[in-house]
Amino acid sequence: MSDTLVVGKHLGRDFQRGVVALRDVNCRIASDARIAVVGPSGSGKTTLLHILGGLDKPTSGTVEWPGLGPFEELRPRHIGLVFQTPSLFPALTVAQNVGLPLVLAGDPASAGAAAAALLDLFGLGELRDKLPEELSGGQSQRIAMARALVMRPKLILADEPTGQLDSITAQFFFDTVMEQLEGTGIALVVATHDEAVAARMATRWTMDHGRLVSEWPRQDAA
Structure with missing residues (x-):
């Protein structure tokens, strides 16, 4: 499956004090995917994104990145991340924050112009x-979304990217994101409570108590 970017098999994640965040989750992300991860707060959406992005390790099961290359090169080159909590570097200007992935990837000469354009x-x-x-x-x-886009990664994982936006701003913002991704092959996975965002994604993963309880349309995760 050459177009497969990430595969998660039987993923489980336990935290201290008996908190189980994920239970036996099987999933696959293909190139150009548009996936909404939905479910109530505490259902495991953020934990799943962190594991798929290589930020956290599963307690059980495996995650592989067949279409993204070595683990050491995943971020920021091949995976762009948008966190639910503030993630901008406080000592850097907005333009410097957006251009930072290019600097880290060894292309500082392009950072300024690319950041300004986005x-x-x-x-x-x-x-x-x-x-x-x-x-x-x-x-x-x-x-933070502009920063995730600046490298033109193969995959963007975004956690509640419209959570603090009013409906009109959210619509303009998400229109711009989708236009930027059109025809690029970049996959987008969005954890969201925003039904307007979820409705625009081709695939929906529904999480409940750490389990992926439904996937529409159904894909072969193995």
Whole structure:
């Protein structure tokens, strides 16, 4: 399956004090996938994204990245991450935060222009010289998505990227994201409570008490 980017088999994740975040989850992400991960708070959505992105290790089961290469090169080169909590570096300006993945990947010469272009696309160009402490939560979310896009990775994992946006801003923001991904082959997996976002994704994973209880349309996760 050459188009398979990530495969999770029988994933389980236990934390201290008997908290079970994931239970026997099987899933697959293909190139160009559009996946919404839905379910109530505490159902395991964030934990699943962290494991698929290589930020956390499962307690049981395995995760592999056949279409992304060695684990050491996953981030920021091949996986872009958007966290639910603030993740911008406080000492860097907005433009520097967005361009940081290119700097880390050894291409600092492209960072400034690429960051400026994405900030303009998202209507955030006037914020380029501000520090994260000067931003609203919604602005920080959009800037984090621009940072995830700047490397043109093969996969973007986004956790509640519209959670702090009003409906009109969220629609414009997500329209821009989808337009940027069109025809690129980049896969997008979004954990969300926003039904308007989930409805635009081709595939829906429904989580409940750590289990992937339904997947529509059904895919072969093995």
